[in-house]
Amino acid sequence: AQTVTQSQPEMSVQEAETVTLSCTYDTSESDYYLFWYKQPPSRQMILVIRQEAYKQQNATENRFSVNFQKAAKSFSLKISDSQLGDAAMYFCAYRTYTGTASKLTFGTGTRLQVTL
Amino acid sequence: DAMVIQNPRYQVTQFGKPVTLSCSQTLNHNVMYWYQQKSSQAPKLLFHYYDKDFNNEADTPDNFQSRRPNTSFCFLDIRSPGLGDAAMYLCATSRNFRQGETQYFGPGTRLLVL
Secondary structure, three states, X not given: OOEEEOOOOEEEEEOOXXXXXXXXXXXXXXXXXXXXXXEOOOOOOEEEEEEEOOOOOOOEEOOEXXXXXXXXXXXXXXXXXXXXXXXXXXXXXXXXXXXXXXXXXXXXXXXXXXXO | XXXXXXXXXXXXXXXXXXXXXXXXXXXXOOEEEXXXXXXXXXXEEEEEEEOOEEEEXXXXXXXXXXXXXXXXXXXXXXXXXXXXXXXXEEEEEEOOOOOOOOOEEOOXXXXXXX
């Protein structure tokens, strides 16, 4: 079974600075997707960024980028120029697909605080 | 705006009293999911529907059931809630099972069991 580990329960970053959230996973599959989701307080979870395992190039979405190290099974999220609106719980997730079913396995999350 | 809607946002029920949580979507997605998220824990998939095909996770308690009467609506029924079922319940949708498909989440229903 796949497992996703986020070893940083909480992180703090100053506005305009850069922060990196860590994620590691365990799998025996070769084809999979990885995601970072953001869950602001009392608001719904939204997709931040996704990475396909077969793509060597790291995904980037504006201020958000990932460092995907397939051999190390590591998938970290870098947030540049942090903004107050980035404060949220961030979940790393692994997606499997069996042809008839699909499933996201989430890590336990990292709570990001953004300070002035 | 197209979205995933969950009602109510907060639900209080008594120990052992059946409760139903609802989810609706205007995205016309084929797949609907229910997750349970306990405090400070990761969301955990309970089950999902692909159209009318129901897929139950192996470790989902029998106490939890679901109905999907049409594309837009999906319900989570908890037959006899226990104190351990207090959690946030998240509904999500996706167009299909393609690996890169985004799951769109609703705001969740927080269930309190007294």
